[in-house]
Amino acid sequence: MGHAADHDELHLSRLCLRLHAGRWARGLDGPRRHPLPGDRRRRADPRWLRHAGGFPGTQCPAAAQGDPAKRHRHQASPGGAEVARLHRRRLQFEGVFPRPERADHAHDQVEFPGADFPGSAGIARRRPGECFGGAAGSGVRDTIRRASGGALVLLRRSASSAEHVLPRRLLVLFHSNNVLTTLLKYRIRVQRLFRFSEDHTMLLWGAVVGLVGAFATISFREAIHAVQWMLTGKSGSLVEMGKGLQWYVRLLLPAAGGVAAGIFLALAKRFAVGASSDYMEAVAIGDGNIPVRQSLLRSASSLSTVASGGSIGREGSMVQLAAMAASFIGRITHFDPPRLRLLVACGAAAGLTSAYNAPIAGAFFVTEIVLGSIAMQSFGPIVVASVVANITMREFPGYQPTYEMPAFPAIFGAEVVFFVGLGILCGLASPLFLQLLAYAKRKFQKTKLPLPTRLGLGGLLVGIISIWEPQVWGNGYSVVNSMLHQPWAWTAVLVLLLLKLLATCFTMGSGAIGGVFTPTLFVGAAVGYLFGFGVHDLFPSATSAPFAYAIVGMGAFLSAATSAPLMAILMIFEMTLSYQVVLPLMLACVVAYFIARSIDDTSMYEITIKRNRDAKARLRLRGTRMRDLIKPADTVLPLTASFEEISRMFLEYPVKYVYIVDDENRYQGVVSLQDVTSTLLEKKDVGARPAVEFLRRDFVHVVTPDMSLGEALEHFLAHQGERLPTVESIDNPTLLGVVYKSSLLDAYFKLNRSDN
Template structure:
């Protein structure tokens, strides 16, 4: 197999240019990502039908409330103890791999997230399938690019092609797929990169349609007419969606760390699963992705929501005030349900929950306005659809993605103006409270990615451990200058680390420190190194981010700093020099400036 691949690669280099080969490979990525998207969704549907059995509604199934707990526990057991893989926010993992791992993704991610998310969502976890399938598509693109020996830029582009094809296939929305890749995944691409993205996205959609998945998630073709007088209400909806987005993001960052305080994975899964089960008892519509509830609202069947009434609303009638209370309760508890599912070890994303919250928020907003006005002033259908784009814009910080996804779902651009108003308003207001998206917030806080900072991104992609210089000759602290002279003759450097027998750095000595003493025969024999050595102005950890290292260089004014492994008994590893970092930075930048 390797020989065949090697022959093919030699043939390819001779007969197909890099640009043409990239385009061809984007089509292959589109097909594989499209098949994966269809396979995942159909698997989840089959699992849900199996659990539902002969019952009309899943909620009539005995003990259905235990399904989410079982799903999370199974996911944790398989991921932690069999796959040895940690799951979480999948899109964040993709961004981390592009930034910190040279766009190389583990081969196992081409299938692991599909299987784990099928279990989590199939058993009722309150998350979506979009992020796992995007991870799958991205991993397919990355691994194919690595197999074909493509460089960093083309590997990154293939990751974008995989993510675009996955979104396009799962929603049958090729334009939204391309925009998602540009807005969320790829921060810096050339104009020529649009062609592979377009091909991958369109091929992913065609693959989905060819396999008979005409409505993989949901689509809606009948909308009410838009009037310019509705603009003021859509501005209000945009602000409301922004608040929901900020609430969702902050609930996520409140719940997940507290679950992670439970160190035992099984206990964490059980705790999160039980809390999720309690929420589902209150509001069964939070079970799973929640698209059935959205479909009912979009079809003008708001009364159908009462079929999903929970414990408190089962015998409360079907009046408008009860409906408003139910929708408000769902808005408040859905972010907790999603955070509990992900934080306890489930596999899924926040893409579908964002759409779900947006649909509920839009319908609730229109219902309240109409109730106050005493007549139908706002179209609940239009506001539900536009609300989806609003919350997506606020949570993902991807307004164009929200606009075109809903435009494609509705089969036209009749709602383009309100989509633009709500998405822009939601994005602007949410940015006042949360500067970064839910995907990038933690990565930026940790210094793992730098948005809109090409220099910082390149600098932080450098690995300290690969830049450590070990050619500096060590001297014992008990040695005399006389004993050090042979080292001076042998060394090509003017810095000598003073290291004891246990491998700990005690200080450093430079040629300037001993220059005069070297020519005094008496002092040369009497002066001990530990009496003239001095402490370094700063130390570097081998896992430290390069931005922090450069800050230390700037603060101290030094050109060389020692590297100390604090996790391994403070062992001395060597030195890192500013000159070598600059050389590595320049080389990396030149490679990344090579356009696809």
């Protein structure tokens, strides 16, 4: 327990150093750079530590204290005394010890140039075998302790004594009233008191991330309203705002927003540094690190597109901001990569929950799509983050659900069949929708235009459409609410669906940043409404109103587009809060998912496509048999081969064994290079001795075509060779060729890589 406490306190000191030193330091053992190089500048810096009586635990010769210009040498007392009180208590940074730059190995002394201390000149003696700031021998370790005056000091523990020593690299001493230091101190104390495990701690961090993610979502939503007010003097629904504008404003506003979005996006690409800004990649294949500056610029680009009428969802940037905030929290608190990825997943779940008022669906979205599996160790913190985010959103003034769902009617008898038909239709339409978006992206990329021009062109095309139909603006949730509560003519729904598809393709294809989640729900609602209108017109007494099919169509189309039927079912169920919708919704979502997968292995998210591709490769590798790895055997001789032929074969091929077959190509055994060499060394008369006299029939390490990778590997481990002969079967040992160990290991490597 004591060792863990020392580690926590050392972790605390390093974290304070990284956050507040302001000198680009990287902890006690990392490199550091000073913005004020040179001893003279360091002396002039008032933030350097000044002791009243020299270094802690040192004795200063009285004769040397009066002349600060001279260099003095101090011997560190083994027991250590007490840290001298600091003069400048008001400074946030109480001091930094510079790195020792000269060592006198004859007297085992280290000099710290630039350390201007009253009564000392910066020389400290060390014992042989030890180094400042780290343990040089066994049984020596450094910990951080708090001494009198609220300062942190470095304490060396060894087998014989403990002493206060100078750190080899930067060590910043802080006041104990620093907020972050205090929070981390209490975190350590709570962990000790309640004996929290890592799983318990992640539940608490999930709650913190849920709160932060909700506020990130709220901030982005309010920023959209603020930008709308600045641009048009109106706020609220984009569709209502567009209807109240002049035709030329509807034409130019999306284009101007696209240009601004392109500028922000170009800046974001300039700041791209290795780590991907996409939260899905950061969780699924990365280390959880999401660049803050790049993410903020991309969010500003999305804000410009959404607020100016782009046909794109706003939930993408909301989730991205929540995930970025979680990544930032995890980095400043020094989470390791696995826990950091889980924390980012919690942030993504919090963002989606805040956007759609669906905590269960938000949790399953992350586990089903981003993580790709549901494990309780990761699912627990994600659920906590979703619940806390939803509670926070509900307490915020002006909160209202994104979709206002009507009461779902009861479904009886044969009407369930119509919902299965709706699932088939959505499964057929979903791949077409995704292919249309991909086609638009390819066409815009071929233009080779700069980002601002390309996004401006996409906005201009949306503006042209909005002159006649302003309802193509935005993500379409206000239009969906209108379909669910008011009767629409099927022609109006069809025209709006086609125009909305074009506007979404122009916006997404030009490269705009945003979510495609809500536009997908719009397309599903429109397809469901048209299908429901048709069946209700044919069977008015046996079917429900079209809005019921629109609700189920939203879930079915989302299930097919995202390859996540469970998430789609839970999301629509949470939106309606009606048990009546469960049965038709489940049938439609599952049918749509399988129909879409049978047509094309596409998905709305690239990470899902990659995971599906890896799963197929993994299944293919698991089903690999030796017949897939057989290569021709070149070192084969008949039973009648002479010793000269055998020797020539060994000279031509660098192998250990030559395979011997009979007249019918049945495997008989091997001739070993060792036996041939021994015969030559013993200078025996080989004459015309045939291969059968050198044959080793006890060589039974053979593989068969239907043998699995694991079985073949066991044979290779027993054989300790590079290749093994492959025969038709044990009863019918017809030689088919050889299997090389390198081919087997390559298949295993691919299998393990796909598993990870």
